[in-house]
Amino acid sequence: MKIDALPARAPLAGRQMVLGNIDYDERATMRAWEDFLADEPKCARDPIKPSHVRSLIHDSWYRSATGGINAQGHEAPLNSDRDEIEFLTRANAELLAAARRSFASIGQLLEGTGAMLVLADSDGVLIDAIGDKKTLHNGMDIHLAIGGKWNEGAVGTNGIGTALWTGEPTFVHAAEHFCAGIKSWTCAGAPIRDPLDGKIIGVVDLSGYSPIFRPHNTALVAATARQIEKALAEQQAEQRTRLLEAFISSASSYRRKDGLVILDHRGRAIFRNNVPDGEATEKTDGRIEAGRGRWLMNLPSSGSEADIARALPAHLRSCHITPLKLDGDLRGAALVFPSASAVSSVTVIHREADKHLQDAAAMIVGESEALLTAVDVACRVARSNSVASLLVEGETGVGKELFARLVHAGSRRTANDPFIAMNCGAITKELFGSELFGHVGGAFTGASRDGKPGVFELANGGVLSLDEIGEMPLEIQPFLLRVLEERIVHRIGESRGRPVDVRLVASTNRDLKEEVAAGRFRRDLYYRIGAVSITVPPLRDRGEDVLLLVEHFNQKIAAASGEEPLEFSHEALAALLAYRWPGNVRELKNLVGRLHVLARGRDIGLHDLPEEITAPASGQSAKSSDNAVISPEVPEGTLAEAERQALKNALAAEGGNLSRVAQRLGISRPTLYRKLEQYGIRREFV
Incomplete structure (x- = not known):
């Protein structure tokens, strides 16, 4: 007789129902299991599957037998140590949090149904259980409780362990279990996958004595698993946002053109920006893509930059590292790949x-x-x-x-x-x-x-x-x-x-x-x-040293270029001697070098010199008022006043081009910016 369900107190033997695409017969399944175990050498050679046993179950029996599982076992291994349970809870905090809402809503409906809903981690160890109080109590007899280990390697064929093995929603009913002590139970399990990388991180399972079996039990746990995955995705999206915010608040030197990879607490890439192909791919056998969750490293629990650096694969150690903490705990890290190799100063x-x-x-x-x-x-x-x-x-x-x-x-x-x-x-x-x-x-x-x-x-x-x-x-x-x-x-x-x-x-x-x-x-x-x-x-206080320096740089540059030295007219030398040289010796050297390149001949006259040198120190009436800034005159007074005037002169001479101004004065651009701000000089030409 084919039936979809049995009375709650029906005896074990003689039941028939449809499981999947085959008829389930309790006695036939038990005989097949007994025959399977009777000839160990034969089953070790992968025996032929009986026609009335599902391939899923037969394959699992074979794995259980060859894995050394005791077929006469009555319970799963149980770890009841409080410290171990507490560690287990902390390690699976995210999974437990994601399952909380679904378990709370379903748990209220299971009282009196003879069913219990359990949550297991990726190793098949139970970390939560709710449902009918009597069934929860009876589950203790077979260690179907928090701390019980239900993967196939521990207890053979069962809804939790076989779902972990196949990666698909799975039910195991009554005599289909491998161990004799749990053949009075039925269970349906569905794997829970991490939304970030698709790896199985747990199983949700509906279990009870065999009379609770319904064809839709598998659909129920599959739907519950999807709800938990959705909650996980929401948690991860929130964490990703918070990690990005934590990085932004701590990365004052980060530039938009730099490469950036944000890792979560498991060392997986959850954000990627401006990381070229091959920059961080050696460890992952593929490109790092935002949201793909590719694993890069094991993030050390210490949270120190030194430990993180040591944990990085060799090809990533040129990056800058920023540990990222949320609520005081290490929850990720930022890897910054400078857009260009830093030039040491x-x-x-x-x-x-x-x-x-x-x-x-x-x-x-x-x-x-x-x-x-x-x-x-x-x-x-x-x-x-x-x-x-x-x-x-x-x-x-x-x-x-x-x-x-x-x-x-x-x-x-x-x-x-x-x-x-x-x-x-x-x-x-x-x-x-x-x-x-x-x-x-x-x-x-x-x-x-x-x-x-x-x-x-x-x-x-x-x-x-x-x-x-x-x-x-x-x-x-x-x-x-x-x-x-x-x-x-x-x-x-x-x-x-x-x-x-x-x-x-x-x-x-x-x-x-x-x-x-x-x-x-x-x-x-x-x-x-x-x-x-x-x-x-300063050069303006060294008198005729100007002429000695002109001759020194003239001879040096000519020798380096293999050319004849320049010849300076008396008028040109007089103008150089009279000039205030706000850029000092560096400015004089640059001038002689420029003349070697740009002068039309070897004879240097007034017409070859820059206007700021040939212009008289006063008498600028023919010039606009703006050109008064170009005057090489430096006010008498403090060194600061002289430096301020030199900046103004250089700005005017170079038309406000800060790169050329910095080069002219022999200082770096950052130093130039600071000095402009220090002296309150507006960069009108920029």
Whole structure:
């Protein structure tokens, strides 16, 4: 007799019903199971399936038998340890939260039905159960309770484990179970897939004694699984938004053109932007696409940048890392791929063994008293063993680095003593500490995996030149002072100190005394680096040194290009001598180089010189009022006033083109921007 359902108290034997496309016969199924077990060598050779046993069930019996499952077993393994259950709950918090609404609504309807609804994780371990109280109690007899393990490898054929194996909604009824002790039960399970990557993360199952079987039980659990997946998708969308917000709030240096990959707490890519093909694909065997959830790494629970950096695959370690926390817990990470390789502002120079103090002094061209006084002081500092630092002050372009090289040449003990030059005005505030003191691997976002020495370590045994030291952030200055006093440097992220033997030459185009008075530079650091100081005079105060420099650069450029030197007329030389040179020696060098390229002949007259040089210092009546700015005149007064006028002159001369202005003055664009803001100069030409 074929029936769709049986009375609640019908005996086990003799039942018949339609399961799938075949007739289910309780006795025939039991005989097939007994025959299957009777000849183990035969079943191990994958026996022929009886016609009245579903292929799904027969295949599962075969897996159970070959997997060593005890067919006479009466229960599933159970882990009742409280700590383990608590860990299990935390590990599946997202799945439990997503299932909460569905379980609450269905659970109210199961009382008195003889059915229970259970939730299992990806390993088939039960993490939640609701339903008819009596059935929940009876389920304890076979360990169908929280902590029970119901995958096929633990308890053989059953609705939970077989659904996990097949990846499809599945029911297992009565005698179809592999273990004898659970053949009085019926169960229907449906896998739950992660919406992000499609992996099975759990099973929802409806179970009870065999009389509860209905053909639509499988449809019920499949619909419930879809509801849970929908809730998971909503949770993930919210988390994705929050992680993006967390990144935006913490990524002050991120640029729109940089590549960006956001990872969730499982190390899967949930957002991708501007990451070219192949940039982050080696680990994933395919492109990273937003929302695809490709796995990239195991996100370490510590949440430290160092640990995240170590966990990254090798081809991703050039990226910058930002751990992302939500509600105080690590919930993801941001990988930023700079659009172009960062150009280091630190230059390492190793001097040749045959360089001597006199050779270095000869590179400083000039005979003016002010210049020779500065050279004399620098030479004495270079020869001294008691003076560890020197402060070189002077306007932009006067040649302050030459004095640092002079100190290095005079204090050289071996041919390989290093000379390290760093421009403080070219370092971002965020990277200042790393450039100065170095860092250990993964100490901060963008830190190299293996760590990196700072300029103090690189300069050990030699000279460190810190140009534009007045640009150093105030919060970094105490650490510099400590290194200078203790002669020990600590890399960022490292407690171990590293001894350093470094002679410091600091240079600045600012008036550091004014900076100290304004609170922008530490007084104690100023006195520490300025125990001995020299002032390199501006070119306008060096008299006929201008003519010596013109001849020096003229001969040098001609020799480098294989051409004859230029010939300057008396009128041209007089104009060069009278000019105020707001860009100092650097401006003069650039002018001579430009003349070698653009002059129509080898003879240079007034007509070959720029207008700002040939125009008289006064008498601009024929010019518009705007051209008054072009006047090379620099007001008498403080260095700051002179610098302000030099900026205005350069802006006017270059038509407001900031790139050319920065090049003309020999400073970086960021420094130019700061100075324009500092002096309140509007960029009318931009």
